[in-house]
Amino acid sequence: MDPRSETFQADTGSKRITAAERRKKVFLGELPDDFLRIAAPSHLLSGNHPQSAAPAHAVDPSSIAHHNFIQSQHAFYSFVPPNTRGRLSITLVEAKLVKNYSLVRMDPYCRIHIGNYVLETSTDASGGKTPKWNRIINTYLPHGVESFYLQIFDEKAFTVDECIAWSHIVLPNGIFNGEIIDDWYQLSGQQGEGKEGIINIIISFTPINKPETPSNMTSKAQYQGDKIQKKQQQQQGEVLYTEEDSKELHAMFPSVEIDVIKCILEEKRGNKNAAVSAILEITAQQ
Structure with missing residues (x-):
């Protein structure tokens, strides 16, 4: 056999062994954490940079809702319409009615008239004679308004909602002195004046200092x-x-x-x- 041929085969074998060893080295060990990931710039990785890169996280929908709620509250408290005395907080807790006016079930909700504002609570499905709302209503109290009008409706699916109770509530003087009034108020309706039941309401007031519009x-x-x-x-x-x-x-x-x-x-x-x-x-x- 030609010596040059033997030398070529020996060199080829050594190269094959070297390639096999390299393959073993490539596949040995665990992959690093930054494998196939875009490397961050060096100035962001250094501790001297005043603003280090924050890790990426999945966005929680509840956090978005909370952020939107905070923004809406900020917008509510940042703008004050003219002729406003202060901010009124009305919490409609629950009601105890004397009669169920529906054949199947009664789905009550509350509607409040204060000044030119009309506000409503959510519907307590199948609340019947003991609806519970626990709804806080924030609104502005115009000057000269000393009371608000409350109605309780039975929500209907195919007909007009029926008003089953109402009450004309005078704002307690204590709220203008910083007190929080938690009281029960009588409801009127088909049973008579003040005979339709009672409703639990929590009222508070926050004055504002804002120059009135001419x-x-x-x-x-x-x-x-x-x-x-x-x-x-x-x-x-x-x-x-x-x-x-x-x-x-x-x-x-x-x-x-x-x-x-x-x-x-x-x-x-x-x-x-x-x-x-x-x-x-x-x-x-x-």
Whole structure:
């Protein structure tokens, strides 16, 4: 055999052995933590940089919701409308009703009229005669408003929600001295004045120090708002009220004559929520 051939085979064998050993070395041991990962810049890895890179984590949806809640609270407390006396916190805890007005089940929820604001709680499904809401309602208290009007409705799936109880609640004087009032209030309804049950409400008040807007600017803004609202109502067509609507409001406000209630309903084009707010303003001035 040619010596050169033997030398070539020996060299080839040594190369094959070397390649096999290299393969073993490549696959030996565990992969490092940064394997197939983009390396961070050196200045971020050094401890001298004032802002070190933060590790990436999965975003928790609950944290996003909490952040949005904080932002909404900040927006609520950062803007104060004109003619505002302070911030009112109303907690609707629970109610004890004397009668279930539904054949199958009763799903009660609360609606509050305070000034020009109309606020509602969530519905307590199958709450029946003992609904529980534990809902905190934050709103602004305008100057001159000393009470609010509360209604309890039975939510219906296929018909109009039925008002089963109501109460005209005067704000306790203690809240304006920094007290938190936790009390039960009587409810009226078909059973009679103050005979429909009771509701547990917690009320607190936080005054604000903000210069009032000049009266001419307020009147101008109110006039423009009323003009726009009237135009929208005219575009939607005339809304008529029924005799039952006037009787229902008269039952809620027995001290107000029914003719006055009819005039208010006619002025508000049958909008009962707007009529209730107007009647509350009238009763507050008496």
